[in-house]
Amino acid sequence: MQLPPGTKLLTAYRKHWAHRFGISPFLPMSRAEMGARGWDECDIILVTGDAYIDHPSFGMALIGRLLEAQGFRVGIISQPDWHSAEPFRALGRPKLFFGVTAGNMDSMVNRYTADRKIRSDDAYTPDAEANKRPDRAVTVYAQRCREAYPGTAVVIGSIEASLRRIAHYDYWSDTVRRSILPDSKADLLLFGNAERAIVELAHRLAKGTPIGEIRDLRGSAFMAPRGWLPGEDWSEVDSTEVDTPGAVHAHPDPYAPPRGPLSRLGRAGAPPGGRGRGLRRLKQKSVPTVRRPLSPCGNSSWKRAAPNAPTPPSACRPTNW
Numbered sequence: 001m002q003l004p005p006g007t008k009l010l011t012a013y014r015k016h017w018a019h020r021f022g023i024s025p026f027l028p029m030s031r032a033e034m035g036a037r038g039w040d041e042c043d044i045i046l047v048t049g050d051a052y053i054d055h056p057s058f059g060m061a062l063i064g065r066l067l068e069a070q071g072f073r074v075g076i077i078s079q080p081d082w083h084s085a086e087p088f089r090a091l092g093r094p095k096l097f098f099g100v101t102a103g104n105m106d107s108m109v110n111r112y113t114a115d116r117k118i119r120s121d122d123a124y125t126p127d128a129e130a131n132k133r134p135d136r137a138v139t140v141y142a143q144r145c146r147e148a149y150p151g152t153a154v155v156i157g158s159i160e161a162s163l164r165r166i167a168h169y170d171y172w173s174d175t176v177r178r179s180i181l182p183d184s185k186a187d188l189l190l191f192g193n194a195e196r197a198i199v200e201l202a203h204r205l206a207k208g209t210p211i212g213e214i215r216d217l218r219g220s221a222f223m224a225p226r227g228w229l230p231g232e233d234w235s236e237v238d239s240t241e242v243d244t245p246g247a248v249h250a251h252p253d254p255y256a257p258p259r260g261p262l263s264r265l266g267r268a269g270a271p272p273g274g275r276g277r278g279l280r281r282l283k284q285k286s287v288p289t290v291r292r293p294l295s296p297c298g299n300s301s302w303k304r305a306a307p308n309a310p311t312p313p314s315a316c317r318p319t320n321w
């Protein structure tokens with residue numbers, strides 16, 4: 001596979017000095033396990049809503065082992081009791097940052113059925129025990145990390161953070177919720193498959209770059225003051241100009257026979273521009289013209305002008321934080 005120009009190979013980084021401690025049989029989950037490895041601190045602590053299973057289908061294990069391979073000392077806090085900040089102090093203050101994940105699934109998917117009934121078991125907890133994680137785990141964990149060690153960088157990721165990085169419909173509250181960034185108060189959100197972003201981030205932080213200055217990481221989102229732009233070749237566009245609500249077209253019924261007694265149904269379900277009076281009218285009325293890329297959040301959108309430009313940041317208004 002050919003990588004886009006300018007992409008740094010994960011093997012191209014100079015290893016962090018702590019690589020001399022070697023590979024852990026398991027990533028430490030207690031001070032005693034850290035001590036046994038000869039560590040006095042962790043560089044990075046991953047907080048997860050799942051049990052720690054040292055297998056690559058578990059995001060926190062994959063990310064943890066990847067960072068370890070880069071030479072960092074990585075500890076894991078798994079399914080902490082979120083009712084106080086104390087369990088988040090179990091491994092001490094991380095030298096570089098807390099990495100927070102809800103786990104393999106969004107915590108609301110994990111905790112509730114599609115009927116919004118509470119699940120009686122949890123596939124990612126020993127003995128399938130329920131109630132080992134909070135609702136909206138990324139937000140809760142990130143806030144507790146901040147409370148445990150004020151001033152320490154907090155980075156959020158995983159499917160929960162990724163899908164909630166911009167204003168989004170939340171099925172469980174039946175509302176449109178704002179980005180998870182202001183609620184979690186995280187310094188940075190790394191969305192999607194975060195391998196490249198988190199490795200680059202860890203090395204930059206290890207070199208002493210403050211996290212607030214890291215604004216060009218591909219696949220990252222962060223809160224920015226109004227009017228802030230990543231560079232001169234970027235422009236801000238009001239999202240209300242990007243698209244306009246148009247007619248809602250009925251989906252074509254793939255099972256409707258083209259002729260016969262059900263043919264009227266078939267016409268009603270045909271795509272716009274198809275046969276039938278009603279649809280011709282719809283087509284005339286609907287003008288959903290997309291002129292610009294979609295908005296990263298509710299109130300503005302970003303036009304990518306340069307190749308390899310960073311992914312659009314969360315440009316939501318800096319609310320009260």
Ligand code: B12
Nearest residue numbers: 057059060099100101105106109123157158159190193194
């Ligand atoms: C394999 C899989 C399954 C397998 C699980 C096998 C297993 N034992 O793990 C099976 C078939 C059992 C399954 C079942 C279900 N699944 Co499933 N599954 C997947 C799938 C295809 C891959 C998951 C995976 O292994 N990923 C690999 C890991 C390493 O990736 P990751 O966790 O995303 O981690 C990456 C990033 O999130 C990030 N990251 C992770 N941690 C961290 C931490 C930090 C700090 C940072 C910065 C970044 C970061 O970097 C990681 C590496 O790239 C995903 C879709 C997908 N492509 O992701 C759906 C998916 C996770 N499943 C989903 C669902 C809904 C379910 C079910 C609830 C379906 C159902 N109705 O029953 C069940 C749940 C079962 C249960 N009892 O809980 C949804 C979850 C939706 C959501 N919003 O949470 C997904 C996303 C599919 C979808 N698009 O709908 N699933």
